[in-house]
Amino acid sequence: MLPFLRSDLAQLVVYTPHPGGAHAAAEEAPMAIDRLDTNESPIDLSDELKQKLSWVVQHELEANRYPDGAHMRLKGAIAEYVSESATLQAPITEEQISVSNGSDELIRSILIATCLSGEGAILVAQPTFSMYGILAKTLGIPVVTVGRSPDRFEIDVIAAQTAIDHTQDPPIRVVFVVHPNSPTGNALTEAELEWLRSLPDQILVVVDEAYFEFSQTSVVGELAQRPNWVVLRTLSKAFRLAGHRVGYAIAHPELIAALEKVRLPYNLPGISQAAAELAIAHRDTLLSTIPALLAERDQLFSIWSRHPRLQVWSSDANFIFLRLQLGDRPEQAEVTLDQVFQQLRSQGTLVRKISGGLRITVGTPTENQRTVERFQKILETL
Numbered sequence: 001m002l003p004f005l006r007s008d009l010a011q012l013v014v015y016t017p018h019p020g021g022a023h024a025a026a027e028e029a030p031m032a033i034d035r036l037d038t039n040e041s042p043i044d045l046s047d048e049l050k051q052k053l054s055w056v057v058q059h060e061l062e063a064n065r066y067p068d069g070a071h072m073r074l075k076g077a078i079a080e081y082v083s084e085s086a087t088l089q090a091p092i093t094e095e096q097i098s099v100s101n102g103s104d105e106l107i108r109s110i111l112i113a114t115c116l117s118g119e120g121a122i123l124v125a126q127p128t129f130s131m132y133g134i135l136a137k138t139l140g141i142p143v144v145t146v147g148r149s150p151d152r153f154e155i156d157v158i159a160a161q162t163a164i165d166h167t168q169d170p171p172i173r174v175v176f177v178v179h180p181n182s183p184t185g186n187a188l189t190e191a192e193l194e195w196l197r198s199l200p201d202q203i204l205v206v207v208d209e210a211y212f213e214f215s216q217t218s219v220v221g222e223l224a225q226r227p228n229w230v231v232l233r234t235l236s237k238a239f240r241l242a243g244h245r246v247g248y249a250i251a252h253p254e255l256i257a258a259l260e261k262v263r264l265p266y267n268l269p270g271i272s273q274a275a276a277e278l279a280i281a282h283r284d285t286l287l288s289t290i291p292a293l294l295a296e297r298d299q300l301f302s303i304w305s306r307h308p309r310l311q312v313w314s315s316d317a318n319f320i321f322l323r324l325q326l327g328d329r330p331e332q333a334e335v336t337l338d339q340v341f342q343q344l345r346s347q348g349t350l351v352r353k354i355s356g357g358l359r360i361t362v363g364t365p366t367e368n369q370r371t372v373e374r375f376q377k378i379l380e381t382l
């Protein structure tokens with residue numbers, strides 16, 4: 001290892017964008033790959049919107065100039081969208097919004113603004129989105145982990161509260177939750193929300209609503225009473241803009257000011273800002289495909305939940321989490337799961353193997369049909 005690198009870096013496990021290996025799979029077999037492993041929208045932007053974006057690139061964006069580093073127009077559009085999609089006493093304003101290069105950047109800004117320099121640790125309930133822990137570790141921030149109930153993946157709030165009460169040097173400063181959770185698809189329950197509401201002001205509660213457009217459940221309406229809460233959203237999922245890397249945070253203006261302070265000055269390229277503005281302006285069209293996608297999800301759920309070899313959880317998002325039920329052979333579970341995963345992959349269906357199960361993104365009807373057929377055949381051989 002290079003002698004000038006931090007000693008803990010060697011142990012750091014990085015996020016693997018396509019753990020099944022989109023490239024590897026494509027090299028082995030030249031076929032269309034169904035990428036159902038990263039929860040993006042299966043539908044690209046329309047030609048019409050791409051042409052509009054090209055027009056902006058051609059006629060409005062100056063490549064030699066820095067982009068708007070304040071993102072005021074985009075913040076205005078986001079504020080309007082967030083306000084119309086929640087029941088609020090007062091509309092959300094630009095001062096309550098920070099925009100980032102994917103919501104991953106905001107996770108890092110939150111960590112920098114709260115826990116860096118030995119000031120705090122974070123709490124996560126596993127299984128959950130891996131980036132909180134990964135980014136914390138890149139910054140040398142301790143990660144405290146608690147579990148979830150095995151049947152419904154509810155956070156073990158007793159263990160979480162105990163961890164908060166007893167963790168010192170540094171204390172827990174931030175609790176990260178996903179609503180609905182990834183990889184398991186469950187939205188926060190009233191009991192979990194009650195516990196989050198009971199946390200004191202010196203603990204920041206991050207509610208990651210990456211899948212809000214699918215679940216339609218949000219805590220944005222509570223932000224006015226809770227200066228220690230921040231909601232994260234992204235345009236990478238329902239808004240079909242994963243390639244343009246746009247995320248945003250909604251919170252109290254003072255917290256937003258802190259996040260803006262620690263970010264890079266030109267964190268979002270002009271083309272990404274333009275794409276985000278266009279997508280939000282055309283939100284009615286873009287989001288109109290969601291009901292059909294949810295119907296596909298429910299159909300997948302109903303097919304797989306009837307299969308004796310599968311344990312499937314209902315989902316509030318655009319993916320489904322399931323585990324194999326091997327009954328008499330639980331000790332082979334991990335090996336068998338890996339075989340199923342590899343077979344799906346070799347047939348051209350990429351899913352995510354995670355937390356002892358598979359997380360499968362809802363794709364187009366054709367992709368879903370293929371997944372059902374391939375999966376069915378593989379399960380028959382078990």
Ligand SMILES: *Cc1c(COP(=O)(O)O)cnc(C)c1O
Pocket residue numbers: 039101102103104105129178182208210233234235236237242245246247
């Ligand atoms: C996909 C996802 C994100 C989005 O990350 P971006 O950096 O905005 O693409 C954030 N949080 C969770 C839980 C996700 O699943």
